[in-house]
Amino acid sequence: MLKLHSSARATLARRPWLLIWAASVFVVALLVTAHADAASAIPRLKSGRPDFSGIWQTTSAADFDLEPHSARKDAPPGAGVVEGDQIPYLPAALEQKKRNFAARTSTDPRLKCWTLGTPRGIYYPEPFQIFQRDRDLTLVFQFGHSVRTINTNGTLHPEVTDNEFWLGDSRGKWEGDTLVVDVKDFNDETWLDRAGNFHSEALHVVERWKFLDANTIEYAATLEDPKVFSRPWNISVILHRHREKNFQLIEDYCYTLDYDQYYPVPGKEGTR
Amino acid sequence: MRFDVNERSVVRFIGLSLVLAMAPVLVTAQGAGTQLASGPAVASAPAAQPAPPKPPQGEAIRWEKTVPVIESGKWAGKRLADGQPDVEGNWANTIANQNNWIDPQAGEPGGRPPKSARNERAPSRVSDPADGQVPFQPWASTIQQDYFANFRNPVKPEYIEPFARCAPGGVPKSFTWHGYEIRQYPGYVLFLFNSGTRIVHLDGKPHLPESIKLWNADSRGHWEGNTLVVDVTNNNAKARLGRSGEFASDKVHIVERYIFDNDGKRYNYVATITDPTVYTRPWTATIPARRYGLEQGDEADGWHYEGEIANRPGKPPFDEYYERICVENNGGFGQVATSQAK
Numbered sequence: 362m363l364k365l366h367s368s369a370r371a372t373l374a375r376r377p378w379l380l381i382w383a384a385s386v387f388v389v390a391l392l393v394t395a396h397a398d399a400a401s402a403i404p405r406l407k408s409g410r411p412d413f414s415g416i417w418q419t420t421s422a423a424d425f426d427l428e429p430h431s432a433r434k435d436a437p438p439g440a441g442v443v444e445g446d447q448i449p450y451l452p453a454a455l456e457q458k459k460r461n462f463a464a465r466t467s468t469d470p471r472l473k474c475w476t477l478g479t480p481r482g483i484y485y486p487e488p489f490q491i492f493q494r495d496r497d498l499t500l501v502f503q504f505g506h507s508v509r510t511i512n513t514n515g516t517l518h519p520e521v522t523d524n525e526f527w528l529g530d531s532r533g534k535w536e537g538d539t540l541v542v543d544v545k546d547f548n549d550e551t552w553l554d555r556a557g558n559f560h561s562e563a564l565h566v567v568e569r570w571k572f573l574d575a576n577t578i579e580y581a582a583t584l585e586d587p588k589v590f591s592r593p594w595n596i597s598v599i600l601h602r603h604r605e606k607n608f609q610l611i612e613d614y615c616y617t618l619d620y621d622q623y624y625p626v627p628g629k630e631g632t633r
Numbered sequence: 634m635r636f637d638v639n640e641r642s643v644v645r646f647i648g649l650s651l652v653l654a655m656a657p658v659l660v661t662a663q664g665a666g667t668q669l670a671s672g673p674a675v676a677s678a679p680a681a682q683p684a685p686p687k688p689p690q691g692e693a694i695r696w697e698k699t700v701p702v703i704e705s706g707k708w709a710g711k712r713l714a715d716g717q718p719d720v721e722g723n724w725a726n727t728i729a730n731q732n733n734w735i736d737p738q739a740g741e742p743g744g745r746p747p748k749s750a751r752n753e754r755a756p757s758r759v760s761d762p763a764d765g766q767v768p769f770q771p772w773a774s775t776i777q778q779d780y781f782a783n784f785r786n787p788v789k790p791e792y793i794e795p796f797a798r799c800a801p802g803g804v805p806k807s808f809t810w811h812g813y814e815i816r817q818y819p820g821y822v823l824f825l826f827n828s829g830t831r832i833v834h835l836d837g838k839p840h841l842p843e844s845i846k847l848w849n850a851d852s853r854g855h856w857e858g859n860t861l862v863v864d865v866t867n868n869n870a871k872a873r874l875g876r877s878g879e880f881a882s883d884k885v886h887i888v889e890r891y892i893f894d895n896d897g898k899r900y901n902y903v904a905t906i907t908d909p910t911v912y913t914r915p916w917t918a919t920i921p922a923r924r925y926g927l928e929q930g931d932e933a934d935g936w937h938y939e940g941e942i943a944n945r946p947g948k949p950p951f952d953e954y955y956e957r958i959c960v961e962n963n964g965g966f967g968q969v970a971t972s973q974a975k
Binding site: 490494501507508510512514515516520526527528607609610611616620621623624629 | 838869910954958
């Protein structure tokens with residue numbers, strides 16, 4: 362409890378209205394707290410499902426390295442986002458990961474602007490936008506402006522099993538207010554981060570999307586790949602809503618930058 | 634930070650050499666008239682169900698000769714919950730692909746001349762001026778004709794149009810390519826093309842700062858009855874209008890009118906294109922389009938309509954699209970970047 366200093370006691374004695382003022386502040390504070398609870402009610406579609414529409418981005422260092430790491434030239438430090446800290450690689454895969462790490466500044470597919478894949482696109486440090494209908498969620502990633510559809514219309518993965526997609530095939534269902542997405546049918550071209558963590562085409566991801574409040578999503582994923590990992594493992598990151606005035610995605614077709622120089626803007630006095 | 638400079642240089646050098654060496658071969662293959670050889674390929678996985686019979690090769694592109702008249706006016710069709718006219722679904726142009734902007738059914742530049750007379754083919758996509766010509770200033774006309782003349786033998790990198798390298802088709806070329814999908818949301822209309830994605834803002838945000846230039850430009854739209862009106866700025870002017878080499882500058886201002894027929898089955902894309910640095914006057918482009926889908930009785934044809942049948946046992950057929958990722962996006966410049974050994 363607060364102990365009033367003797368001079369403060371003297372002040373109160375001289376100015377009793379201060380007590381009334383303090384009580385009023387307390388009541389107003391209570392009201393504000395109650396209002397904040399109401400405001401944190403999550404956005405919902407007409408159907409009552411949570412509405413994840415908006416522009417989102419993580420502030421975590423997950424894309425630099427999913428595992429705990431000290432600062433290095435090419436990455437800020439990070440405590441990691443893997444449950445249990447370490448990714449459970451099979452022995453041969455661990456050797457591959459070490460080779461990837463050693464060559465990361467030249468072989469990360471991101472450097473060639475290849476599609477980031479799932480889940481990497483979610484925690485890559487550029488914004489992505491979710492557009493949502495009852496039947497699906499459409500994720501547009503600023504990086505490459507690639508588009509991922511999460512079907513929520515009760516359809517199943519394609520029957521054929523040899524599809525290989527950059528972003529996988531995503532089928533979602535609702536467990537209460539949590540969107541659970543089963544993702545499979547991947548290719549083996551994407552990495553999981555800049556540190557060379559990787560997977561094979563046998564990757565299977567189960568995502569869980571849940572609002573913590575109206576402007577914050579908890580994104581968790583379980584990754585399973587019997588060719589690369591000894592057991593399924595989990596990651597979790599927080600996604601924040603972009604609320605800057607007039608914020609929008611700005612297309613980043615960065616693979617075009619390699620040939621940009623050949624297409625100058627034509628002009629009367631030659632190209633510029 | 635994004636690129637390793639040395640790696641980029643090497644990729645660019647080898648890639649360019651390969652593209653230049655391969656270009657005549659590629660163009661010859663395109664001339665054979667196969668469905669998918671006419672531009673960047675989209676990754677297509679084996680179909681999830683027995684594929685419907687393919688139409689004979691060369692028949693896949695519809696060849697309508699005329700542009701229907703669709704008047705701007707009231708919308709009497711279905712609406713979405715937010716009040717927008719419901720135009721969601723799969724669409725494609727009805728005239729021809731991107732080969733030739735002003736003579737859409739004449740084939741690609743430098744190809745076999747068409748046997749038909751000009752008046753037996755679809756009209757120019759330039760609906761104003763009446764002569765169907767893009768009103769280029771003389772210097773610009775010279776550049777366009779240079780692009781046209783060198784399309785089949787691209788001896789300089791700039792003769793290979795960026796679209797062939799999986800760059801977005803841009804505005805308005807994207808509407809003359811494969812079928813595409815429209816998805817709508819409160820505040821937005823989304824165009825999903827095989828090569829590029831366009832987000833049209835209906836939310837009244839101001840345009841991006843002028844110094845930002847984009848392949849698919851910056852789009853602000855609103856509905857007027859049956860017509861989606863979109864103001865398009867911030868164009869990087871790198872995407873060409875057709876293989877025939879028409880272009881604008883990065884000062885171009887485009888006002889698009891998507892005029893939807895009340896039956897929901899057709900629309901005309903009518904765009905006014907203003908750029909005093911390149912043209913002698915504003916001009917108008919018109920591209921007719923129709924809806925595709927199972928409910929229309931359409932079968933997937935690998936061009937206008939590439940939907941897959943969704944896997945939902947015991948329920949009526951329902952179409953969906955797999956991911957649209959241009960193969961070359963992920964192949965590096967000139968298709969030379971390879972994955973590491975595994």
